[in-house]
Amino acid sequence: GQRTIVGISGSLRRDSFNRHVLAAATELTEPHVTLNTYDLSALPLFNGDLEDGGDPASVAEFKRTILESDGLFIVTPEYHHGMPGVMKNAIDWAGSDANHNVLKDMPAAMIGASPTMFGTAFSQQQLKQSLIAAGASVMQQPSVFIARANKKIDENGVITHEDTKAMIASSLRAFSEWIDHKKK
Ligand code: FNR
Numbered sequence: 001g002q003r004t005i006v007g008i009s010g011s012l013r014r015d016s017f018n019r020h021v022l023a024a025a026t027e028l029t030e031p032h033v034t035l036n037t038y039d040l041s042a043l044p045l046f047n048g049d050l051e052d053g054g055d056p057a058s059v060a061e062f063k064r065t066i067l068e069s070d071g072l073f074i075v076t077p078e079y080h081h082g083m084p085g086v087m088k089n090a091i092d093w094a095g096s097d098a099n100h101n102v103l104k105d106m107p108a109a110m111i112g113a114s115p116t117m118f119g120t121a122f123s124q125q126q127l128k129q130s131l132i133a134a135g136a137s138v139m140q141q142p143s144v145f146i147a148r149a150n151k152k153i154d155e156n157g158v159i160t161h162e163d164t165k166a167m168i169a170s171s172l173r174a175f176s177e178w179i180d181h182k183k184k
Helices: 017-028 057-067 085-094 121-133 162-183
Strands: 003-009 033-038 071-075 107-113
Touching: 003 017, 003 162, 017 033, 017 071, 017 107, 017 162, 033 057, 033 162, 057 085, 071 162, 085 121, 107 121, 107 162
Parallel strands: 003 033, 003 071, 071 107
Antiparallel strands: none
């Protein structure tokens, strides 16, 4: 049947490679899959005090969006060999039990782009561990590390490297199979 997945970028900057990859991904899904993007900019820094009496509106909206989706698709950069604080903060909110852990049993998959030769491998490793800790069903294969992203994405944010587009499409295809497998 028709599937809806939510996509988030671990980089907030306008010309982010990862934001461009997420935008491209919305066009590379199979016809029965809709990928909606969700911007993390409005989330406050995690603070348990803010959960008293219900989540802040931006957090509640973010968590509801995940809950109403069939899966969470993450595109993230790597900072200092780990995931950016923006991404960890979003995971901490979404996976917090105080109101409702919306990552529990949620199918999740990730890809990432970086100008270096490792292409976010360390960041994704760390992100997988955090998602697993929160109870998400994390897809392990295929790994998609978009290394040397500056040579594959042009100044208009267009992915000019066909193999990269094919890798993104294969990740999305595997993810929809992963969701089908988890939901049956
Ligand atoms: C980086 N960058 C980076 N790249 C990488 O592959 N491994 C790393 O450990 C780091 N560390 C790092 C730390 C900090 C604070 C910054 C700002 C950057 C480079 C990073 O991949 C590059 O800036 C990307 O362009 C960031 O992704 P977006 O914003 O283009 O999506």
